Amino acid sequence: MTRVIIARPLSREAFVPFGQVIEIGGDNHYPINGGKAERYHAQAKAEAAGPEGHVLISTVRGTPYELPLKLTMVERHPFGSQAFIPLQPRPFLVVVCHDENGRPGEPHAFLAGPGQGVNYPINTWHGVLTPIGEPQDFAIVDRGGQGTNLEEFFFEQPYEVRLPES
Ligand SMILES: NC(=O)N[C@@H](O)C(=O)O
Numbered sequence: 001m002t003r004v005i006i007a008r009p010l011s012r013e014a015f016v017p018f019g020q021v022i023e024i025g026g027d028n029h030y031p032i033n034g035g036k037a038e039r040y041h042a043q044a045k046a047e048a049a050g051p052e053g054h055v056l057i058s059t060v061r062g063t064p065y066e067l068p069l070k071l072t073m074v075e076r077h078p079f080g081s082q083a084f085i086p087l088q089p090r091p092f093l094v095v096v097c098h099d100e101n102g103r104p105g106e107p108h109a110f111l112a113g114p115g116q117g118v119n120y121p122i123n124t125w126h127g128v129l130t131p132i133g134e135p136q137d138f139a140i141v142d143r144g145g146q147g148t149n150l151e152e153f154f155f156e157q158p159y160e161v162r163l164p165e166s
């Protein structure tokens with residue numbers, strides 16, 4: 001029997017147990033450059049640990065996944081955080097799990113709204129980048145360095161991730 005997960009709208013508050021939402025929002029903002037810009041400060045912290053750990057900024061062009069999403073695996077990065085910041089104002093799927101004694105718990109799915117990105121703190125179980133509908137570009141802020149910074153977990157039974165009823 002396929003286990004179904006329904007994505008819920010991403011919000012800063014709902015995502016607190018898993019990580020941070022990166023968006024034009026939040027209370028920590030102030031004018032810069034003589035008032036010509038408003039800075040939304042410290043949305044998330046980039047973490048880079050382990051041997052020769054350092055922060056990287058990359059870009060990625062993601063291919064959309066079919067919906068409902070067949071979720072067979074989640075991963076985590078033991079040496080660093082990972083942030084995905086969309087370069088087009090389009091929704092994408094975010095899947096995260098709590099850690100339960102070294103294994104991921106039940107997945108939680110969120111639908112990121114236009115302009116919302118996410119940061120997964122170090123060692124947070126998450127689904128891989130999941131654009132939907134059409135190809136989407138993202139900036140990635142994560143960790144470079146030595147050592148294996150990827151741990152994958154394959155579920156015995158896949159989950160089916162669906163969008164909320166519109
Ligand atoms: N490998 C990579 O850049 N991305 C994955 O870690 C991912 O979470 O999609």
Ligand code: NI
Nearest residue numbers: 075077082128
């Ligand atoms: Ni990842």
